[in-house]
Amino acid sequence: MSPSLLERQLLRVRNGLTYYTGLSRPPLSQTPRDLVWRRDAARLWRYRSDGRRIGPPVLIVHSLISRSYILDLMPDNSMVGFLVGEGFDVFLLDWAPATPADAGNTLETYVDEYLPAAVAAACATSGSAELTVLGYCFGGVLALLFAAAHPDEPIRNLVTLTTPCDFSRMGFMSQMFLEGRLDPEDIIDETGLVPAAALDGGFQSVKPTDAIIQQINVWQNLWNEAWLTSYVAMNRWTRDQVPLSGAVFRDTVQRLIRDNALVRGVVPFGSDEVKLMDIVCPYLNVFCRRDEIVPPAAAKPLAGLVGSEDVTELCLESGHVGLVAGRQAAKVAQPKLAEWIRTRSDPAASTSDESRDRTSGHGPA
Amino acid sequence: MPESSDSRDRSRRAQGGKSAPVWKAAFDGVERPVSRAAQTWLQSDTFMDGFAITWRLQRRLGAEVRRGLDGWFQAWQLPTRTDMHRLSNEIAGLERQVRDLRSELEQAGQTRDETDPMLPQLGQTSRRRPASRVRR
Numbered sequence: 001m002s003p004s005l006l007e008r009q010l011l012r013v014r015n016g017l018t019y020y021t022g023l024s025r026p027p028l029s030q031t032p033r034d035l036v037w038r039r040d041a042a043r044l045w046r047y048r049s050d051g052r053r054i055g056p057p058v059l060i061v062h063s064l065i066s067r068s069y070i071l072d073l074m075p076d077n078s079m080v081g082f083l084v085g086e087g088f089d090v091f092l093l094d095w096a097p098a099t100p101a102d103a104g105n106t107l108e109t110y111v112d113e114y115l116p117a118a119v120a121a122a123c124a125t126s127g128s129a130e131l132t133v134l135g136y137c138f139g140g141v142l143a144l145l146f147a148a149a150h151p152d153e154p155i156r157n158l159v160t161l162t163t164p165c166d167f168s169r170m171g172f173m174s175q176m177f178l179e180g181r182l183d184p185e186d187i188i189d190e191t192g193l194v195p196a197a198a199l200d201g202g203f204q205s206v207k208p209t210d211a212i213i214q215q216i217n218v219w220q221n222l223w224n225e226a227w228l229t230s231y232v233a234m235n236r237w238t239r240d241q242v243p244l245s246g247a248v249f250r251d252t253v254q255r256l257i258r259d260n261a262l263v264r265g266v267v268p269f270g271s272d273e274v275k276l277m278d279i280v281c282p283y284l285n286v287f288c289r290r291d292e293i294v295p296p297a298a299a300k301p302l303a304g305l306v307g308s309e310d311v312t313e314l315c316l317e318s319g320h321v322g323l324v325a326g327r328q329a330a331k332v333a334q335p336k337l338a339e340w341i342r343t344r345s346d347p348a349a350s351t352s353d354e355s356r357d358r359t360s361g362h363g364p365a
Numbered sequence: 366m367p368e369s370s371d372s373r374d375r376s377r378r379a380q381g382g383k384s385a386p387v388w389k390a391a392f393d394g395v396e397r398p399v400s401r402a403a404q405t406w407l408q409s410d411t412f413m414d415g416f417a418i419t420w421r422l423q424r425r426l427g428a429e430v431r432r433g434l435d436g437w438f439q440a441w442q443l444p445t446r447t448d449m450h451r452l453s454n455e456i457a458g459l460e461r462q463v464r465d466l467r468s469e470l471e472q473a474g475q476t477r478d479e480t481d482p483m484l485p486q487l488g489q490t491s492r493r494r495p496a497s498r499v500r501r
Contacts, residue, residue: 040464100457101464113468172407181417186424190450191457208407209400216396220389 003223011223019218019228026229028236029069031081033092037121041096042114044121046089047080053087055348056130056156058341059122060092061115061146063138065199065244068094070237071136071324077230079324082334088341089348091122091131093139097242103192105245107145107255108270115146119153128348130156132341136324137162137294141256144302145267147281148274157344159284159337160302162294162320166263167256169298173202177253184253188246196241203241206292234325265305276302282310282344286323286337293320312340 003011018024037044060080062068071092072080083090093115098105122131133155135143140163147158167174176182187198204210214235221227261267265276283306287299296315303313314336318328385393406412435445 099460100453101460103457104461172413175408176413176417179413181413182420186421190447191453205407207400208403209396213396213400216389216392220386 008223011225015222015225015228019222019232024228024232025236026074026233028074028233029072030075031072031078031084036091036125037118039114039117041098041102042110042118043094043096044118045092045094046122046125047084047092049084049087049089051087052089053348054342054345055089056128056132056154056345057089057091057122057126058083058132058134059119060090061133061135061139061143062092062094063136064095064098064110064142064248065138065242067237067240067242068092070321073233073237073325074230077233077325077330079329079334082330083338086338086342088338089126089128091126093118093122095242097196098193098245100191100193102245104247106247107142107251110142110248111145111149112270115142116150116153119155123154130154132157132159132345134159134161134337134341135163137320138164140164141262144262144276144279144306145269145274147279148267148276149269151278151280155281157282157284157341158279158306158308159286159341160299161286161337162288162291162299162323163285163302164256164262164294164298165300165302165305166298167260168263169295170257171292171295172205174257177257184246184250188249192246193243194246194249196243199241199244200239203238203293230326234321238321263301263305276305277307279306280308282312283308284312284314284337284340286314286316286333288316288318288320288323290318290322291320310344314340 015024032048033045034048035043036046060071062071072078075081080090080092119131119133123129131154133143133147135141135158140160143158144160144163146153147155164170168178177184187194189195214231218228218231221231255261255268259268262276267274267276283303285299285302287294287296289296291299300313300315303311316323316328316333316336318326318333322328323333384390431446435447438445
């Protein structure tokens with residue numbers, strides 16, 4: 001039953017005190033996991049499970065420009081938790097915030113070095129010969145390039161979630177570089193990295209009135225503790241950007257934004273090039289109608305660019321973050337995603353964790 | 366990252382599907398056209414040109430201020446921001462060399478494993494690169 005007007009005001013006072021003093025900090029990323037492999041900033045986590053019933057394992061490749069705890073935000077709001085509960089063996093490849101030592105990392109560093117090693121480590125750990133690779137946002141770009149550049153890698157299925165392809169449709173941030181108004185060197189700092197603050201500013205500029213709208217929504221729902229907890233967790237993530245390697249940023253601006261190479265299907269890579277047509281495994285492209293970071297027009301062309309015969313396109317009614325976290329994600333996106341992967345997987349002999357003594361990780365990465 | 370469309374949905378659900386209070390409805394009535402106009406303005410050539418000029422100017426001014434401060438710090442024989450960055454970059458360079466050495470060691474270990482399968486495995490997940498492509 002909904003509280004009375006007076007009760008709401010009292011709840012507003014109580015919740016307002018914890019919120020505005022910064023005491024409201026919900027614990028994040030609570031699904032138990034083990035660090036199974038690490039190299040430089042690349043980290044491979046395996047989520048613990050008492051019943052892995054579906055094979056091959058799912059390897060989630062996270063974006064380079066945000067923190068991975070959005071995929072495991074809170075116990076009742078976790079994409080990873082959902083997949084684990086469905087019986088998948090879930091691995092997450094994420095990246096510690098880039099340091100000056102990572103400033104020289106190019107797209108090739110991630111696609112030709114870290115990803116193959118992480119895939120090998122995931123296969124070795126799980127004992128599986130294949131993987132389903134799932135890339136979120138810019139992690140999807142890495143997953144696509146990896147699948148195209150390494151056709152011999154054991155990828156059973158490939159999934160991209162809100163992954164940009166046509167960078168000319170990406171709005172303000174890409175327009176600033178597309179027409180040469182800004183160059184990468186205008187953004188990269190003395191350490192060779194793109195500062196987190198610059199990325200945050202870029203994202204905030206996508207919707208300039210967002211900060212006001214959010215404060216109004218907070219005031220309206222301040223009495224509702226469950227809403228406030230979820231909001232604080234989500235809001236923490238949206239402002240929690242990480243620095244990006246300057247070399248990757250240069251690559252992104254030149255190859256992906258100015259040359260718009262992904263939408264042409266051929267990306268200059270190393271001394272050669274990679275063709276998206278070389279991706280022949282089953283492929284699922286998920287994008288969202290109300291996504292303001294990666295608009296549907298920027299993500300939609302991918303399905304027509306790969307060489308797979310089994311291509312599925314899924315357009316959902318949510319925003320960029322709502323795809324992986326929130327009620328809409330739990331009700332629609334995650335079940336559809338799990339169903340697509342399940343129908344292209346095999347029942348695996350039920351396994352549970354034997355490696356509880358490994359380095360365990362909790363808390364936001 | 367902006368999340369207003371998602372947070373607006375959450376907000377609506379939090380009200381139990383009830384219609385928004387009058388003040389909120391009034392705010393929404395104003396906010397939507399204002400947001401649309403702001404986004405259109407943000408995408409305009411005028412704004413983007415102005416933003417780029419301001420950004421570059423700010424960077425240049427920042428560099429000038431830092432140069433002035435560096436001179437002042439140097440006069441007092443104190444470490445400057447530039448010194449700190451130089452040091453940080455040198456350490457980063459060393460770290461990169463260590464990474465490359467480790468990678469070479471792992472590759473050597475892998476080659477040794479391939480030639481002599483009886484030797485203990487080293488660098489099971491070492492860096493692999495497609496034979497057909499070479500790094501630029």
